[in-house]
Amino acid sequence: MVNTLDSSFVENGPWKPDIFKDKVVFVTGGSGTICRVQTEAMVLLGAHAAIVGRNEAKTIAAAKEMSQLSCSASILPLTKVDVRNFDQLQRAVEKTVEQFGKIDYVIAGAAGNFIADFSHLSPNAFKSVIDIDLLGSFNTVKACFPELVKTKGSVVFVSATLHYSGVPFQSHVGAAKAGVDALSNALAVELGPLGIRCNCIAPGPIEGTEGIKRLLPAGLESRAIEQIPLQRLGTTRDIADSTVYLFSPASSFVNGTVTAVDGGAWHIGSTF
Ligand code: HXC
Secondary structure (H helix, E strand, O other): OOOOOOOOOHHHHOOOOOOOOOEEEEEEEEOOOHHHHHHHHHHHHOOOEEEEEOOOOHHHHHHHHHOOOOOOOOEEEEOOOOOOOHHHHHHHHHHHHHOOOOOOOOOOOOOOOOOOOOHHOHHHHHHHHHHHHHHHHHHHHHHHHHHHHHHHOEEEEOOOOOOOOOOOOOOOHHHHHHHHHHHHHHHHHHHHHHOEEEEEEEEOOOHHHHHHHHOOOOOOOOHHHOOOOOOEOOOOOHHHHHHHHHHHHHHHOOOEHHHHEOHHHHHHOOOO
């Protein structure tokens, strides 16, 4: 399967095993594609994970599958949590702390997107995406903040490269993700003195994701790849590696960055 990791991530990868032993990561969107693999990487390297999702069956199934990855790490599924609802997130944080005692890392990744041209984009459709992607990211960090203060923790927001240029039919997503970058930058400055680091990962075209399926019609893949400076699509593992770096001590002086993981595509105006 393209979008899942196994023990070879540790055995053949650049990361020290157990680098996140006894750490706890809280993830929104953790049963999706990109955030799930980010979580798998953290679990394979020793972290316990709480994964938050709206869909009960999908979240529980993802937690069960991820728990096979490690004998020492535990996965806590927290279901029926909508990131638009701050109270639900606060309860999810409480349950995480009851189970694991703390939160060290947060991945704010829940997103809801679709392709729609402006004339067919209702105010409520625009608001729905802003609320899931941007307000949801705010709510996630807000709910985790008391725990992050205690652990001097670290946040990785999942953004996009869509807003680096004008991508048609994505005005709602571009606006939301530009807001996520701005939120991350501001919090990096505001929370830095508390020892909390905030950074963004902006995935480009990542194979096997919902985004690429929707944005890249079948048959156009090879033409798209030709435009990417590194001449390939990204993988979820590429995003997982960047996530591990941003949570690891190797990035302890890295704060307020947006890391585009897109093979350099945005530099030539090719954004997804
Ligand atoms: C136009 C649409 C639409 C579409 C929904 N709406 N889909 N408008 N084109 N394809 C409108 C609805 O008509 C409604 O407006 C409003 O959006 C809210 O829709 P609901 O279904 O009531 O909202 P909700 O159940 O909260 O669903 C949120 C959602 C949905 C964002 C609309 O798609 C969702 O939950 N998605 C989560 C999964 C997902 O999208 N994952 C992809 C991540 S990929 P009205 O006016 O009728 O009330 C990714 C990478 C980038 O993030 C991908 C780029 C495409």
